[in-house]
Amino acid sequence: MNPLSSVESSFVSVAIAAICLGYGAKTIQLEEISENVDNLIMPLYRNLVILYLALRIYDKLKATIEKRISAKAVPPHDDEAMRLAKNAEQPVDLTGTFKLIKNENFGPFLAAQGVPWALRGAANAARPTHKITHQGNMITIAIKGPLKSSSTYTIGGEPVPARIRGRRFEDSVSYIESGVCTTKRACDDGYVVKVDRVLSPDKNEIRMKSSVVFDDESKEKIESFQLFQRVE
DSSP, X not given: OOHHHHHHHHHHHHHHHHHHHHHHHHHHHHHHHHHHHHHHHHHHHHHHHHHHHHHHHHHHHHHHHHHHHHHHHSOOOOXXXXXXXXXXXXXXXXXEEEEEEEEESHHXXXXXXXXXXXXXXXHHHOOOEEEEEEETTEEEEEEESSSOEEEEEETTOOOEEEEXXXXXXXXXXXXXXXXXXXXXXXXXXXXXXXXXXXXXXXXSEEEEEEEEEESSTTSOOEEEEEEEEEOO
16 A cells, blocks of 8 residues: 555545534534524514504503593583583673774783794784674684784683694683683793783773783783774
């Protein structure tokens, strides 16, 4: 036997064994990596699915709670409640259309509520009309001018939610001598707006006093006075 051939055969055998062992090691390593990846990804995927479902449930619960809160904040306007409100005894009748003829300190009153300068200027120069429909304890006040609005209230009823330029308010109306007082609480801005509408003895004018009262007592109350004349 040729010694060289024997040595060569030994080297070949060792090489083949090394290749086989290396391949086997790589195979084992890949299997371990695959198993580790599965161990990491599967729990992560499961946790993401759980988080997604939890967020969906949270959104549904939040929407349900908000609906219930809104339902509690808005008094029911069923036919019977409307009938009783309209037939209620009223100490004064403000029904009519009234046009602004005199304005005092209205600009600062609007500025105190954060109304932009351009809109304040237009509103202060305008002569809007207020159309009031008053029947029993139901009153609708429709304003035509730069600051348009239309609101219906039950006098003496629960506060109702309202929005003006994206701001949240709670509105309520109560009787005062010869008129009504509208109270608007700014839910997020720390102030209350009160608007007194008083009908003159001859029923041809409404004197309106509007005030902004801040929760921060260091801030001064701002008042505005306006005079409206009946046109209808």
